[in-house]
Amino acid sequence: MKRIIFDFDGTLIDSRKRLFKLFSYLEPDLKLSFDEYWNLKRNGESHEKILRKLKGKMYFEQSDFEGKWMKLIEDNYYLNLDTPFEGVTQLLERLKADGYDLWLVTARQYSSKVDDQLINFGWHNMFSKTLVTGQIMTKKDLLLYGGNNFKHSIMIGDTGKDITTAQEVGAYSIAVLSGFLCFEKLKIYNPNECLSNVTELYHSKFFKSNYGNPLS
Numbered sequence: 001m002k003r004i005i006f007d008f009d010g011t012l013i014d015s016r017k018r019l020f021k022l023f024s025y026l027e028p029d030l031k032l033s034f035d036e037y038w039n040l041k042r043n044g045e046s047h048e049k050i051l052r053k054l055k056g057k058m059y060f061e062q063s064d065f066e067g068k069w070m071k072l073i074e075d076n077y078y079l080n081l082d083t084p085f086e087g088v089t090q091l092l093e094r095l096k097a098d099g100y101d102l103w104l105v106t107a108r109q110y111s112s113k114v115d116d117q118l119i120n121f122g123w124h125n126m127f128s129k130t131l132v133t134g135q136i137m138t139k140k141d142l143l144l145y146g147g148n149n150f151k152h153s154i155m156i157g158d159t160g161k162d163i164t165t166a167q168e169v170g171a172y173s174i175a176v177l178s179g180f181l182c183f184e185k186l187k188i189y190n191p192n193e194c195l196s197n198v199t200e201l202y203h204s205k206f207f208k209s210n211y212g213n214p215l216s
Contacts, residue, residue, distance in 0.1 A: 002099060003150065004201075005143070005171060006127075007157035008106035008114070010179020011198055012088050013121070017081040018073070023047070026068055030054055042182045070135075074113050084121050085178060087199040092126045094202075105131040105139050107161075139165045154206055156198055163189040172206050 009015040020037050024030075032040075040050055047069065051060045072078060095102060104127045108114050111132040118124045131142040143150065143165070155166035158179025163186070166173035175191035176198050177183055186194060193205055201207065 003101040003103060003153040004095065005103045005105055005150075005153060005155040005166075006198070007155075007159070007162050007179075008104060008108065009082075010158035011156055011162075011176055012092075012104075013082045013084050013117070014178070015082050017083075018078045021081060022069065022072055022078055025072075026065060027051070027055075041180060042185070044181060044185045070109070074109050076113075079113060079117065082117065085197060085199070087197075089122065091199050091201065092123060096126055102127045103129045103131065105133075105142060107133045107135065107139065109135050140168045143169050152210070154201075156201070158186075160186065160189040163191045166191075174201070174204060174206070 006012055016034075016038060019041075020034050023037060024032070045053075047065060048060055051063070051065060092102065104114075104118075106114060109132075111130070111134070114130060114132055115124070118127070118130070131139070133139060133142060139161070148169075150166075150169045150171040153171040154174055155162065155169070155171040156174045156176060157163065157166070158176050159181060163173045163175055167190075173191040173193070175186045175189070175194045176196070177186070177194065178197040183194060195201065195204060
């Protein structure tokens with residue numbers, strides 16, 4: 001089966017404004033610019049590392065940053081800052097028309113919030129499966145539930161965890177540079193392929209070797 005599994009944030013949608021806006025709200029005295037924040041994140045710096053570096057170990061240990069972050073990161077005010085990457089809607093429509101089985105898997109907390117965004121973006125009929133970890137299950141466990149076989153599938157994501165998940169379930173792994181990590185950090189995980197963004201999918205080596213000329 002020609003199955004393609006997509007991550008959500010950083011792969012199909014641009015969630016950078018949401019994350020920066022919330023970080024700035026929780027840590028207003030740091031006054032990091034958008035570019036400064038994302039340079040740190042794309043170089044693999046966690047919020048813990050950022051706060052330890054800029055505010056000290058004791059500050060992070062005494063703060064409730066992560067708890068506040070998880071409580072607010074999927075609040076509608078912040079989710080409304082998300083936008084689809086340019087060309088993604090057209091890509092999904094073409095893949096659907098060409099007979100590909102499209103899945104979405106995300107580490108979001110709330111399925112209902114994912115559903116709302118899919119409706120808002122006009123993507124509610126694009127995916128045959130929408131899998132949300134709820135911060136309870138792993139992406140790997142969700143994908144393998146029911147004995148699914150991903151030998152001829154592609155999994156696309158923007159994090160090291162997405163790449164390792166693809167490897168664990170036996171899918172062809174494609175990393176994209178549109179999200180959370182730069183190429184130097186992503187290549188550590190040995191993806192099968194790396195693309196600038198998901199709209200380059202039809203020109204990937206996998207498509208050319210398995211499905212023929214992508215422009216035919």
